[in-house]
Amino acid sequence: MEALIALVLMSFLAVIAVAILRLRDGITAVMLSGIYSLVSAGVFVLMDAVDVAFTEAAVGGGISTVLLLATLHRTNRLTRPTHHRAAVPLIVVLITGAALVYGTWDMPHYGDADSPPNQHVGLRYVEESPKTTGIPNVVTSVLSSYRGYDTLGEATVVLTAAVGVLALLGARRRKDAAHDR
Amino acid sequence: MIADQVILRTTARLLTPIIWLFALYVQTHGDYGPGGGFQAGVLFAAGFILYALVNGLGAAEALVPVRVSEAMMPLGVLLYVGVGFAGMLAGGNFLDYGVLADDPKKGQHLGIIVIELGVGITVAGVMIQIFSAFARRSS
Numbered sequence: 001m002e003a004l005i006a007l008v009l010m011s012f013l014a015v016i017a018v019a020i021l022r023l024r025d026g027i028t029a030v031m032l033s034g035i036y037s038l039v040s041a042g043v044f045v046l047m048d049a050v051d052v053a054f055t056e057a058a059v060g061g062g063i064s065t066v067l068l069l070a071t072l073h074r075t076n077r078l079t080r081p082t083h084h085r086a087a088v089p090l091i092v093v094l095i096t097g098a099a100l101v102y103g104t105w106d107m108p109h110y111g112d113a114d115s116p117p118n119q120h121v122g123l124r125y126v127e128e129s130p131k132t133t134g135i136p137n138v139v140t141s142v143l144s145s146y147r148g149y150d151t152l153g154e155a156t157v158v159l160t161a162a163v164g165v166l167a168l169l170g171a172r173r174r175k176d177a178a179h180d181r
Numbered sequence: 182m183i184a185d186q187v188i189l190r191t192t193a194r195l196l197t198p199i200i201w202l203f204a205l206y207v208q209t210h211g212d213y214g215p216g217g218g219f220q221a222g223v224l225f226a227a228g229f230i231l232y233a234l235v236n237g238l239g240a241a242e243a244l245v246p247v248r249v250s251e252a253m254m255p256l257g258v259l260l261y262v263g264v265g266f267a268g269m270l271a272g273g274n275f276l277d278y279g280v281l282a283d284d285p286k287k288g289q290h291l292g293i294i295v296i297e298l299g300v301g302i303t304v305a306g307v308m309i310q311i312f313s314a315f316a317r318r319s320s
Contacts, residue, residue, distance in 0.1 A: 013226040050215035054207075058223040063308055066230055130278075135293065143217065144293040145286035148276040152265070155258050155300050162254055162307035164228040169314040 003091055012039045026077040027069065029147035047110070051139045193235035197244075200228035203315025208301050212290070218297035222257075222304025229309050245309060260299035264292055294298045 016036045024031045037060025044053035108115030125142050133141040143151050204224035210216030233241035261297035265276040278292025 036283060051217070051220070054215050054220045055223070058220055063223060063230070063312070066234070066307045067315055070312070070318075074318060132285070133289040135290065135294070137212055137214060139215070140212045140217050140270065140293065140297070141289075143297055145278060145289055148265075148278075148296065151296070151300065152258075152261050152276065155303050157259055158307050159254055159258050159303055162310055166313050166314055170317055 002046060006043065009043050009046065013043070024079050024081065026075075027074045030068045030072060034061050035065070037061040043137070064067055109110055123149065189235050193231050198227045199234045200224060200231065204228065204301075204305075208297065209294075211297050212230030213294060218300030218302075219304050221297075222301040222306075223307040223308060225301070226312065230312050233312070233316060238313060242313070249269065250306045250309040250313070253302050254310060255303075257299040257301065257303025257306065260302065261296045264295050264299070268292070 013036060016032050016039065019038070020029050020032050023032070037056055041053040041057040041061065044056060099159070110116075112118065125146060126138055129135065129138045129141045130147075133145050134139045135145075201223045201224075204221045207216035207224060208218060208221035209220070229241055229245055232244065263280075264278070266279050268277040268280055271276055271280040276292075276296075279285035281288035
């Protein structure tokens with residue numbers, strides 16, 4: 001049953017991706033990419049990665065969609081039709097895709113208990129987290145306690161990114177000053 | 182004009198407080214269920230954005246003033262770093278939460294709640310600021 005749901009969701013993803021490629025209307029493409037995020041969130045839930053699904057639904061399905069719509073509002077919503085041949089890109093994509101699929105054969109199977117991520121430090125986190133932190137959600141204890149430095153780095157990256165975006169889009173004060181003149 | 186549509190306006194007005202309440206739940210229950218600071222911050226911003234989309238940016242900024250969301254961005258990171266230094270002052274390593282309370286488990290819990298709050302505050306501020314910058318350019 002789970003495999004069937006996964007298959008249906010994955011087919012949805014493929015259909016949506018192809019539909020986005022074929023669209024000329026930016027707004028429809030943005031809405032479809034939001035739906036793509038929502039379906040991916042469903043896939044993550046199926047893989048028991050609820051925290052990731054949560055983030056994907058909120059950021060990918062929500063905020064990115066709104067930001068992309070705001071960007072479209074400033075630009076042309078229709079893309080120009082392209083006339084160049086797609087043969088070379090198609091071959092490149094097929095070879096890259098084949099290489100990636102070939103690479104997955106060496107990867108451990110999904111949920112494999114003997115795979116490296118489930119053996120070394122991951123196992124220790126799962127076993128020791130309740131004893132040392134007393135927190136039931138291991139994801140939170142790994143992110144905030146065991147990997148506290150990384151999360152601090154991520155928070156700083158989010159702040160830095162915002163400073164960059166605000167510098168590009170023009171800070172509020174400069175705009176106010178322009179109005180006063 | 183979207184602001185003239187009574188159903189949209191009423192729904193947005195009803196949904197925003199519910200989304201914010203859910204954000205608070207996600208923020209405070211990150212150690213028990215899925216979620217945490219990042220997701221809570223994004224949800225909080227999503228509530229703001231919904232309100233701003235329907236009622237206009239001005240009305241939304243009456244709820245969360247620009248200065249507040251601007252100050253939230255560095256405040257969260259400072260809170261996070263502050264917890265790190267608090268651990269050092271208490272005699273442990275940087276970001277060592279175990280020393281923050283008498284019982285290491287309680288210290289861990291306390292540290293995690295505060296740093297998650299820091300992440301949530303920064304993410305909410307950043308998302309609101311970025312959206313507002315886009316919306317201001319669009320109008």
